[in-house]
Amino acid sequence: MSVTEKRPPAVADPESTGTMRAAVVHAFDSPLEVEAKPIPIPGPGEIVVKIETCGLCHTDIHAAHGDWPVKPKPPFIPGHEGVGIVATLGPGVTEVGVGDRVALPWLGYACGTCDYCISGWETLCPHQQMMGYTMDGGFAEYAKAFARYVVKVPDGVDPVEASPLTCAGVTTYKAVKVAGTRSSDLVAVFGIGGLGHLAIQYAAIAGGRVIAVDVVDEKLELARELGAEFTVNAAKEDPVAAIQKLGGADQAIATAVSPRAVEQAYGSLRRRGTIVFVGLPADNYVQLPIFETVLNGITVVGSIVGTRLDLREVFELHAAGKTKVVLEERPLAEVNEAIADVNAGRIPARIVLRP
Numbered sequence: 212m213s214v215t216e217k218r219p220p221a222v223a224d225p226e227s228t229g230t231m232r233a234a235v236v237h238a239f240d241s242p243l244e245v246e247a248k249p250i251p252i253p254g255p256g257e258i259v260v261k262i263e264t265c266g267l268c269h270t271d272i273h274a275a276h277g278d279w280p281v282k283p284k285p286p287f288i289p290g291h292e293g294v295g296i297v298a299t300l301g302p303g304v305t306e307v308g309v310g311d312r313v314a315l316p317w318l319g320y321a322c323g324t325c326d327y328c329i330s331g332w333e334t335l336c337p338h339q340q341m342m343g344y345t346m347d348g349g350f351a352e353y354a355k356a357f358a359r360y361v362v363k364v365p366d367g368v369d370p371v372e373a374s375p376l377t378c379a380g381v382t383t384y385k386a387v388k389v390a391g392t393r394s395s396d397l398v399a400v401f402g403i404g405g406l407g408h409l410a411i412q413y414a415a416i417a418g419g420r421v422i423a424v425d426v427v428d429e430k431l432e433l434a435r436e437l438g439a440e441f442t443v444n445a446a447k448e449d450p451v452a453a454i455q456k457l458g459g460a461d462q463a464i465a466t467a468v469s470p471r472a473v474e475q476a477y478g479s480l481r482r483r484g485t486i487v488f489v490g491l492p493a494d495n496y497v498q499l500p501i502f503e504t505v506l507n508g509i510t511v512v513g514s515i516v517g518t519r520l521d522l523r524e525v526f527e528l529h530a531a532g533k534t535k536v537v538l539e540e541r542p543l544a545e546v547n548e549a550i551a552d553v554n555a556g557r558i559p560a561r562i563v564l565r566p
């Protein structure tokens with residue numbers, strides 16, 4: 212992929228000129244363009260955040276390519292792991308103050324009054340807006356957000372590490388919650404990338420014994436360092452047979468972005484097992500057998516990100532030193548190379564972009 216960075220005229224102080232640099236998707240078939248955009252102005256209930264870092268999630272790549280059934284509308288700025296300092300408040304904002312460090316997660320807005328919102332499932336709100344998808348996201352020097360839907364980053368959480376926690380962290384934390392992992396459960400984590408490396412840790416915190424499955428040996432080594440008791444290289448060994456040999460998984464967390472890996476995760480379950488779909492492959496369908504699902508009492512669950520409360524808990528665990536985030540920092544101007552590296556699997560776990 213080639214760099215199509217367009218340098219704007221030298222901007223000494225973006226605040227004084229009212230412009231910022233942002234990585235913008237103009238078309239699904241072309242690379243992002245790093246260009247000058249106006250700094251957003253907050254409306255009622257909104258804030259503008261000076262972004263320190265923003266993680267690069269697979270979802271951003273799918274968004275930029277228009278891979279999914281529901282597509283964002285170009286031009287837009289991706290990024291839903293933005294972390295930064297509140298710079299300006301719109302009218303009526305009381306939830307945060309100027310100078311607070313906040314995270315801008317995928318769930319950018321929810322209505323607050325529907326059945327889902329009032330029952331603690333704001334992530335399923337039909338009126339939601341998504342950061343970096345239906346709202347401009349964090350691949351920029353500044354981003355606008357709804358004050359009610361940002362989450363304060365506590366002291367004790369490194370701001371750079373807060374970025375991957377804002378999507379990869381909260382998503383896998385929630386996945387382990389809905390999986391219902393209890394002490395001594397065998398938990399298979401398929402795919403040890405940005406999500407998987409955190410899923411291992413949350414499964415272990417919940418008391419599970421973890422099996423990590425990937426096709427890259429270095430990632431499996433990392434999985435062991437992060438608490439996986441068993442590892443399976445699915446390129447060399449059939450993970451279904453290997454996990455069944457251990458008695459089968461009580462829960463499988465499917466973070467890998469290939470339908471085949473999801474089918475293997477299903478096959479690795481023991482009776483009454485639960486598979487949680489987390490990763491979103493561009494290829495939307497998997498084949499699962501009805502007969503075995505019924506006879507073995509299998510549960511198939513989809514889990515989408517997490518709530519503000521989940522993210523607070525994720526930050527709390529990290530501040531307490533219970534989790535490790537593996538990341539590599541890159542300048543935002545290199546976003547297209549970063550995407551190419553993620554697609555080629557050439558990164559340890561997560562890339563975090565700095566505007």
Ligand SMILES: [Zn+2]
Pocket residue numbers: 268269270271291317378379
């Ligand atoms: Zn994400």
Ligand SMILES: [Zn+2]
Pocket residue numbers: 321322323324325326327328333336337338
């Ligand atoms: Zn709602």
